[in-house]
Amino acid sequence: MTVHFDLAALGMLVAVAETGGFTAASARLGRTQSAISVRIQDLESQLGHKLLERSRRGVTPTDAGERLIAHARRLLAVEREALADLAGDTPSGRLRIGIPDDYMDAYLRPLIARFAAEHPKVELEVRCDLSKRIEPALLAGEYDLAVVTQDPKKPMGEVLRREPMVWVAGRGHRPELQETLPLALFSEGCRARPRILAALSTAGKAHRLVFSCSHTSGVLSAVEAGFCVAAITESAIPPSLRRLGPAEDLPPLFELTVGLMMAPRPDLAARRFADALREEMSLLRLAA
Incomplete structure (x- = not known):
């Protein structure tokens, strides 16, 4: 029997992995924790793999979960691109990114050329600086998206990588x-x-x-x-x-904990770049 993925369930799996738990995923998706849990359990039964480990410290993907999440991000990105294309919704304008320069080569260099080719109407502006200066600058509206080293005493943003x-x-x-x-x-x-x-x-x-x-x-x-x-x-x-x-x-x-920060109301270009960056991080984890 041919198995087809439930894209909504994959989206829930990705949300739980990115937020670190069902409570935060529920807030992000506007769905109840029980509904998310049931859909992911159904996905685990369908695939025959446990995808998430639950502990007192939170929820983390299993090895099978990590592999599936990498594929899920690509599938969900294709879905978004198809819907945007049919709606005539194409990213454009300037996208301002802040990042420490030691992350530039490792994270952005493999991504920038591909993103620019896929989104020719977006102008990328990347500025390298210390994380402690990037964070307040983003909150002040100087960046649309930022990659930072999180302050362990006051972490900000979504965890991308350790x-x-x-x-x-x-x-x-x-x-x-x-x-x-x-x-x-x-x-x-x-x-x-x-x-x-x-x-x-x-x-x-x-x-x-x-x-x-x-x-x-x-x-x-x-x-x-x-x-x-x-x-x-x-x-x-x-x-x-x-x-x-x-x-x-x-x-x-x-x-160090590497975090992704977004402006309060990110536009389509910022959301697309964030999705591409999360996918890049998944590929790096799989290659490790």
Whole structure:
């Protein structure tokens, strides 16, 4: 018997995964929690796979759920595009995006060319800045959409991804062998910076700041030159660097939570870009 997907149920599954629970998904979709739960249970029975794990910390997709969600986002995007095309509803105008530059290459670069080709009437304007400056700028109306490193004390936006921080050094160089660790950091205001310094202090690891920069390219250049180490996001590690860890007497690090923020009343272009970005994040998780 041929199995056909229930697109409404797939939309509910995606909403639960993106919001982290049935309560938030219910508010987003305007459906009762019980109705959403029943539709997803029916989907699980139809496919023969458990799609969600429920715990005290919330609801998370299983491996099968992650794979299905990646497909579901593409199917739902096609559905939206078809309905918009029939309605003559085509995105246009300027789309203003804010993002830290260490996420630019990892997240937006694979997406921008495809989005521009699919939506030729949309003008993309991307500005790179620190997350702590992007958040208030979006709330003030300066951006339509933003990708930020969430403040763990006051997270804002929808969770897109959890990004591990990793110690790195240049290939062919051993700065980690110095008695006092030479360190490169992003400039003051970077949300990872105080947590990196706290990890070193807690471990009792002697260190000294030898380089700081507001841009990823500057930090990577300093590390590649061989005179310092740095902690950067896993997705930003280029082939010119090598990972460091406990074997080099460096303390374990943490994960950053990457969030998606939208203007209060996002237009069609912003909604389409957000959908494409969520799909990109799903593909990255599957490739990991």
